[in-house]
Amino acid sequence: xxxxxxxxxxxxxxxxxxxxxxxxxxxxxxxxxxxxxxxxxxxxxxxxxxxxxxxxxxxxxxxxxxxxxxxxxxxxxxxxxxxxxxxxxxxxxxxxxxxxxxxxxxxxxxxxxxxxxxxxxxxxxxxxxxxxxxxxxxxxxxxxxxxxxxxxxxxxxxxxxxxxxxxxxxxxxxxxxxxxxxxxxxxxxxxxxxxxxxxxxxxxxxxxxxxxxxxxxxxxxxxxxxxxxxxxxxxxxxxxxxxxxxxxxxxxxxxxxxxxxxx
Numbered sequence: 001x002x003x004x005x006x007x008x009x010x011x012x013x014x015x016x017x018x019x020x021x022x023x024x025x026x027x028x029x030x031x032x033x034x035x036x037x038x039x040x041x042x043x044x045x046x047x048x049x050x051x052x053x054x055x056x057x058x059x060x061x062x063x064x065x066x067x068x069x070x071x072x073x074x075x076x077x078x079x080x081x082x083x084x085x086x087x088x089x090x091x092x093x094x095x096x097x098x099x100x101x102x103x104x105x106x107x108x109x110x111x112x113x114x115x116x117x118x119x120x121x122x123x124x125x126x127x128x129x130x131x132x133x134x135x136x137x138x139x140x141x142x143x144x145x146x147x148x149x150x151x152x153x154x155x156x157x158x159x160x161x162x163x164x165x166x167x168x169x170x171x172x173x174x175x176x177x178x179x180x181x182x183x184x185x186x187x188x189x190x191x192x193x194x195x196x197x198x199x200x201x202x203x204x205x206x207x208x209x210x211x212x213x214x215x216x217x218x219x220x221x222x223x224x225x226x227x228x229x230x231x232x233x234x235x236x237x238x239x240x241x242x243x244x245x246x247x248x249x250x251x252x253x254x255x256x257x258x259x260x261x262x263x
Contacts, residue, residue, distance in 0.1 A: 015112025084164020
């Protein structure tokens with residue numbers, strides 16, 4: 001039992017490392033994770049900085065402080081999408097089928113991809129924290145808050161990566177997963193990622209208030225603009241648990257179907 005667990009962990013580690021390397025070697029996979037969110041962060045911060053003067057806007061040191069959390073979660077959503085694209089490419093090339101034929105756990109194969117997405121989420125969090133500090137943002141939660149941000153963002157990437165993996169396993173085509181790219185922005189803009197939910201016009205405001213992404217964003221943002229709030233942190237963890245349970249459940253169902261039907 002222990003030896004089998006060790007073997008699965010080695011498989012997960014090896015495939016996770018391959019996933020990270022694969023992303024760094026392909027600009028088309030890395031650009032959505034870091035380049036697009038960074039450019040959007042720069043444009044929004046420069047163009048909408050006066051939004052902090054609106055009545056009802058949270059107390060922040062600057063608009064950049066508010067926007068960092070949204071940029072991080074945007075990065076994790078795109079990381080999940082690009083991870084699904086990479087998995088679909090592996091399926092199209094037959095690499096995944098060769099892994100399925102190997103004497104290893106089928107779930108370890110998918111978990112390896114998600115482990116790589118987890119690492120990419122952590123790297124994205126470090127990237128945006130560094131960008132924020134360089135350009136004058138403050139992390140009110142201090143070092144402990146920054147570490148919690150990295151953990152929450154990495155978990156977000158893994159949870160969203162599960163959805164990408166489920167679609168990749170179900171469809172088996174990179175073009176199908178890639179077609180979900182616009183949906184990422186719809187989900188983001190119908191949340192509090194880029195603007196407080198209480199200042200968004202109805203009915204989008206109500207959607208943003210109950211959007212699970214909003215709870216995750218608010219949990220990360222709380223560590224940036226205020227001291228640690230157990231309520232916001234708990235809601236973020238709860239939302240991530242819900243998203244993760246759904247995504248991993250869908251991934252397991254899609255994997256079983258692929259193994260049963262072969263396509």
